[in-house]
Amino acid sequence: MKKMIRIAATIASISITIGISACSTVANQTTNSTGFMISEAQFETLFPKRIPFYTYAGLTEAIKAYPEFGNFGSAAENKREVAAFLANIMHESHELQAITEVDTSVHDHYCNDKNGVPCAKGKQYFGRGPIQLSWNFNYALAGKALGLDLLNDPDMVARDATVAWKTALWYWMEIKGSGPLPSHIAIKQNLGFGETVRSINGDLECSKPSDNIGYKQQQMRIKNYLKITTMLAVEPGKYTAC
Helix, strand or coil: CCCCCCCCCCCCCCEEECCCCCCCCCCEEEEECCCCCCHHHHHHHHCCCCCCCHHHHHHHHCCCCCCCCCCCCCCCHHHHHHHHHHHHHHHCCCCCCCCCCCCCCCCCCCCCCCCCCCCCCCCCCCCCCCCCCHHHHHHHHHHHHCCCCCCCCCHHHCCCCCHHHHHHHHHHHHHHCCCCCHHHHHCCCCCCCCHHHHHHHHHCCCCCCCCCHHHHHHHHHHHHHHHHHHHHCCCCCCCCCC
């Protein structure tokens, strides 16, 4: 879905709003009063350096669009999905300190109309948001799912925190990326944390030798995942590299 180390981006007061389409099937309720198993205090513990743009309220509001997220199976399965999502977000957004892709030299490289989606004049589709949404066709698909015109206004992802979170959840729940399945489905089928990495950045991080930067990036994601599963007091399950 993106370039190699796109984890850093504009550390500024931009708002991200993540647009999300709805998934069905609500199972085993294991949430707190906010509708999310991670409390605000735990969120702050996980992201002590976060910039104000990435709010807990924006995340919990975005989750309402995908009721099956972290709420599809047993308590352990649900916790593992939330841990996997936050672990990847932690890496992608440099612990919620990055809003836009830091390497501005590639900002105009994400236009490809092979899917019949022309780029809007004067717009750029570089990485934005917690999962660094990129490419014109992804902005178009996310916008369609969320009822937003992100193709003509991609900067909306960097202005509205809820929209930013929603685009990350949309990708997690619906897009397979470079993997065979969306991350949510990979977790639901008990394929392990590594498959979520494959969906998000597999072309650059999976099946790489240990001295490759991609392999090292993936190890950072795994470290994040183990940290969060420990916080949630759940066995991590499969978490080997993809």
